[in-house]
Amino acid sequence: MAEHHEMTKTTLKDFLYATLGGLFAPLIAIILIVMLVIGVQGRMGQDDSAPVSDKAVRDRIKPFGHSVAVDPNAPKVERTGEQVYSEVCSGCHGSGALGSPKFKDAGAWGKRNGQGYSTLLDHALKGFNKMPARGGDPDLTDMEVARGIVYMTNAAGGNFSPALKKDPEPSAADLARGKAVYAANCASCHDTGVTGAQKLTDAKAWAPLVKLGKDALYEAAIKGSFGGPARGGNEKLSDGDAKAAVDYMVDQAKAAISAADKAAAAKAPAKPAAK
């Protein structure tokens, strides 16, 4: 009895569903297809008609040109030295807690800086007495720790650049050789800044390059960078000579940078005290 009742009662419902489904399902499909076609045409129209400005093209290709400048191991959201310092290191180094060398205290940092960058890096990565490994934050990447160190040490008279492998300091003989290679192969552009080459005395242009570390610059010099020819255009130049030229350039650039820093410091002596 229940079955029989159900059959007769649902006939109207079934009919309605079938009608609605039959009408609307194709209608919806048609609407979707029309929207798709309109969308495709709209996009095609844009690409065809809008003149793409020269700048837009340059902007679009720029990232490729600068690829040598990017650390391929760097995660997307690497923090800067200042961020690492204020988020992690300042917990102790801001106040000198636990006997840590205090931020901007050149006296406290002087002897430590004197140990050299690679010792500082080693101690900060692995821990050193009461200094916890990575400042106690295991999520910091090696590069972030390196940047934190450089931010602190350079604020207290150091002159380091963050790199993971230590950049061996070139000897006076290396620099002399680099200078000769530079004069013969690189000076034509980098002395004057012609073709957009970073002028050797341009502290602003070199500061970010020096921060990349030598490996990136060696690679740029040997393989070429956006606008910078491989081996300065002299294909006979050995890797060693190209690197020596870079050593010399970085040495000169660092001198220009620290001179500019000193000039800026003299202009604005009252820097806000670190918290």
Ligand code: HEC
């Ligand atoms: C929990 C406190 C604490 C935090 C957080 C901390 N440090 Fe330290 N740090 C110390 C102490 C204490 C020392 C001194 C250790 C000693 O010389 O015995 C020190 C020393 C150092 C040194 C000098 C090592 C040497 O060889 O003289 C460096 C470099 C350093 N810290 C980097 C960092 C960095 C980078 C961070 C943040 C990522 C950080 N620290 C966070 C406590 C801390």
Ligand code: HEC
């Ligand atoms: C024909 C001109 C020219 C010569 C010669 C030249 N460079 Fe460059 N170099 C450039 C230009 C242009 C750039 C800027 C590239 C850019 O904007 O990234 C550059 C950039 C660089 C950079 C910075 C890397 C970067 O990503 O910007 C280094 C390092 C460098 N050159 C090293 C050398 C060395 C070493 C020599 C000699 C062996 C040399 N260059 C010779 C034009 C030159």
